[in-house]
Amino acid sequence: MIRAQVTDRDALAARSPTELAMYLRANGWVTRDRAGSSVHWVKPVGDEEFEVHQPQESTLRDYPLRVRDLLAVLAAAEERSELEILGDITSVSMDVHAVRAFPSDSSPGMIGLDDGVQAYESLRNLVLAAAYVAATDQPRAVQPARKPADVLGFLREVRIGVPAEGSFIFSVHTPVPPRLSSPQASFFDEDMADALEPAEPFERRVSLALFDAVRAAYSAANDALASVHGLDAFTEAVPLGVSANLCEALVGLGGAAGHPFDFTSRLAPSRPLRARVFPPIRFRRDHLPVLASAAQELRELVADEGVLLVGNVVRLHREGTGAGEISIAGTIEGDDRLRRVWMRLDEEDYSRATDAHQQMRLVSVRGDLVRRGTRHYLTNPSGFHFVRDPGN
Structure with missing residues (x-):
C-alpha cells in the first residue's frame, strides 16, 4: 500500500x-x-x-x-x-455524507460530466429534503418547493468535499458544534468526551434525518420489489422522512445510466453519538426505477400545496363562453426548472389569461400542484395576476 x-x-x-x-x-x-x-x-x-x-x-x-x-x-x-x-x-468537526458511485463507462476516479453535474445537484437535493424534515418536524410525501429560511441558511454552511477515487466518491461536509461539558471546557480537558448535552443541534439533526430517510427509502424499495402493493412501503415510510423529493434525489445520484452507488454517513468525531451505527447503504440498479416510480406516484397522489407559478400563457381552450382551460410555461417559486402546467380558470380569470397571451405578459397564479401521468396540473387556482414589469 x-x-x-x-x-x-x-x-x-x-x-x-x-x-x-x-x-x-x-x-x-x-x-x-x-x-x-x-x-x-x-x-x-x-x-x-x-x-x-x-x-x-x-x-x-x-x-x-x-x-x-x-x-x-x-x-x-x-x-x-x-x-x-x-x-x-x-473534517473532525464535520458530519460527512459521501456517495461512492460506480459508473461502468468511466475510469476509477472519473465520471461523465453530465452525470457528475446531476450527481452533485442530487446530493444537494438529498440534504435539502432532510433539512426540511429536521426544520419542520413535519414529514410530507411531497415537500413544498419553497423551503423555510433556516433550511436555506443551513445549506449555505454545507461544504463539498474533494472528489476521490474508488470508483468516484463525492461528499458534503456539515460543520457541527463540538460537544463540551461546559462553556469553559477546553479540548484538552480529560472529561470533555464524556459530557453530554441535552439536545442535538440542528446540524446534527439534519444528519440523522438524512441517514434515517435514505435507509427507509432503501428498505421501501426492497419491500416494493417483493410486493404487489409497492407504493404502500413508501407511504408508510413518509414519517421516517421518505418523500418524492428524496426519492428523486436518490435516482439522480445514479446518473442517466442508473449506475449503482453506496451512501455512507460519518458523524463528526468532535461530537460523538455512541448509541447509533451508520452502516453503508448500497443502492443497486434495480432500486432506481422503483424509486422513480414511487416519486411519480407520490406526486400524483399528494398535491404540492400553495405553490406560486410564474410564466407565460402558452395555450387557451374553452367551449363557447364561461370557464376554460389554459397552460402556462413557467417556474414554481423555489424551483428553477421550467415546466408546463395546466389549470382550469373561471370566466374572469380566463379573460385575463387571454389578454396576457395576446400581449405576451408574464402572469402569476397560486394553487396546489399535482401530477397526472406526464402532465402537471394546478388545482384550486387563485390570485391570477399580471406580473409587473420591473422596467416600468
Missing part, C-alpha cells in the same frame, strides 16, 4: 491546534502533560505506546514542522496514509 506523505507547509499550517486536539481525543489519545508550547499525548497500540507532542499555538515559526512530525507518528500508529489522516483532521 502506498502511504502518501504530506510536506506542503501551507497544508500543514492550515490545521489548527483545536482540530489536532479534537482528532487526538476522538481517536483514543490521552494527555500526559503539558510542556511549554505543546501538549504531550500518548496512546497504547498493541505492545507499543506511541506519543506525540501537539503544538498549542499556530503562530510558532516551526508550527508546520511540528504538525508534520505529529502526522508521521499518527500514520505509524494507525498504519494509514498521512494524506488520509490530514483529511480526517480537517
